[in-house]
Amino acid sequence: MSINRERLAAVFTTLCEIDSPSKQEGRVAAYLKSLFIEMGAEVFEDDSASRTGSDCGNLFIRFPDGGLDREPVFFNCHMDTVLPATGVKVKRDGEVFTSAGDTVLGSDDKAGIAALIEVMRTLQEQNIRYSPVEYIFTTCEEVGLLGVKALDPSNITAKMGYALDSSGSNRVIVGAPAANRITAEFKGIASHAGLNPEKGINAIHLAAKAIARLKLGRLDSESTANIGVITGGAASNIVPESVLVQGEVRSHAVRLLEEYTEHIRSAFQEEVDNWSDPGGNVTGSPALDFKIIPDYPVMHLPRKSAVIKRVESAGASIGAELDYVVAGGGSDANIFNSYGIQCAILSTGMEKVHSTRETIKLSDMARTAELILAILS
Template sequence: MLINPERLADIFVQLCETDSPSTQEGPVLTFLKNIFSGLGPTEIYEDGSAAQTGAECGNLIVRFDGGCSQYPPVLFNCHMDTVKPGKGVRVIRDGSRFSSAGDTVLGGDDKSGIAILIEAIRVIQEKNLDHGCVEFVFTTCEETGLLGAKALDHTKLRARIGYALDMDCVDQVIINAPTANKISVEITGKAAHAGLNPEQGINAIQIAAQAIASMKLGRLDHESTANFGIIAGGEATNIVPPLVRLEGEARSHSEEKLMRYTAAIENAFQAAVDGWKDPAGKVDGKPSVKITVTREYPVLQLSPESKVIKRVRKAASAINRTITPVSTGGGSDANILNGYGIETAIIGTGMKKVHTTDEYIDLEDMVRTAELVVGIITAP
């Protein structure tokens, strides 16, 4: 076996026990700078993305040129941040399984990927394996909207193919992921005393409820979803609420469907506002609505015959494994990288029950992915 499992386990535990909630990735970035600086990179630098993301540090980019210029450059991506609760992580090891103490997430999403990349480059250097240009891109604020990737200066990157280590199953590769719109809605009504003169008010929450009730949410079709997850409004129980704000999203693997479903949501809110009636004729004014649609990330669509998929399959075949292409309903840094023209697939590290305090990962899965990464890097 090329991989050193215990060395991989040790670096994984160190990473998990280094706090890095979104926007506070500084300690992990410093840790990685120290590790990679000792491995002789061609270039290592922190970019200026913090000015856009609001994080305490930027993204970290590490490049190893290798000695084989005929090998096409390849990129690997992981994010440094973790979701809450992610401070004060204590890693519990039971045999080959790692979990948290139960009061925080583990942080295997995405520190398992980072640990795997460190082990892979160590093995390649120790065994003096041939490789071309390898770029590691460690981003901030992935969990809060892919902000680090969005602020990345991709023009400095050489690779045109890449892999994001950010999923569970180690025997699959994601080749399709949806594009998404964030939908922000603000409905303005009119305040009035709810007990003395409710007829003079316009209940913004009621209008929002009518709009939500009229639209289809959840699974829209086999490749599209929609959801409203945040609603905030009202001042007191005895005041007719004059304002309500809602945050939602629509996702689809089809650009045409995304536009159509987004328009349907906008129309539902507008119809609810336009359909408001003043039965007592005592209200001075009418309700209004403001809708803002923001593209969150572009679609990820890779052919099973694309260079990036052929390369991972070749690497898997060399170690007697089969990698199955699949689709996902989630977005990741890979969507953003694909939007930059870098064909990026997503491979798994074995992380399970992520974003919960029950999160865990098995060392065997991390070892298997590390073997695959070594194969990808050294594949001509």
């Protein structure tokens, strides 16, 4: 089995130069539908757009009869990219791909899509028998895993699969944390900052004191917490009436996720409850609107699970030394696993993602394609 590396490079470049920021994946979806229909696939687009706000649904690409009687398997990539992602121009220097420097490259996650296209072309051209396979291309992964959360898992035939969505080379992600997103609105009372400051309640000051009570950063070997966004205030001469604080908690242990989330909630609430007006000038008191939004569930795959044993065998067959690691972030794989469908994450070689310095090597993309070939055949 031999991957056509230059064809892989060409498809990757084409994909990256089709703009597809989150909720605008339609052009990439149309390209993929046309391409896979020509390759003889069963192509299905779901109705998730009505729930995600995207201009297209998730794509299900099925090749049910490859002539090999093995357990069906699926591969997943997301079609969207983070910003800035308009007018991407791919630059190549030997093995290395970058953007022109003013946008992301889009290897997250189009390197995986390109590898899947090249794998199927190789299988068909070389008449290689392969197991039943489906490709699942999701929308809106970068803005909360919206596409995979909106799909109907009964549309998935396979009971195991792989998300192609990690940096590094020859890595298999077997675990990832659960996460809660947090929004907290501190509500004070507006007043003129120069004439009547004592009649106001400064929401920013209240929020700042509450945040100062928190444990943030790496909390233990399994957990992290962060306050990432603070917005509020109207003008420098107005005691701010409201401030919105946004953050997150992640943990590989559900118990710890709940404990650290409660730590933030209780610290914020106590600061509001303990507020006092020693001068007795304020009519009213502060308030807190605290919301917890479960972002994604924890993911853990035992080394003896079928999906790990399959990639382990495939890696051995091509002499690939795979590293089995635990990740610090969530992906579509977390949601697939929550549906009861085993899904590990495979690296594609992308580096410095979510930045205009994003890069990937052709050799890493080819290595990913070779591993996929081995999994299927």
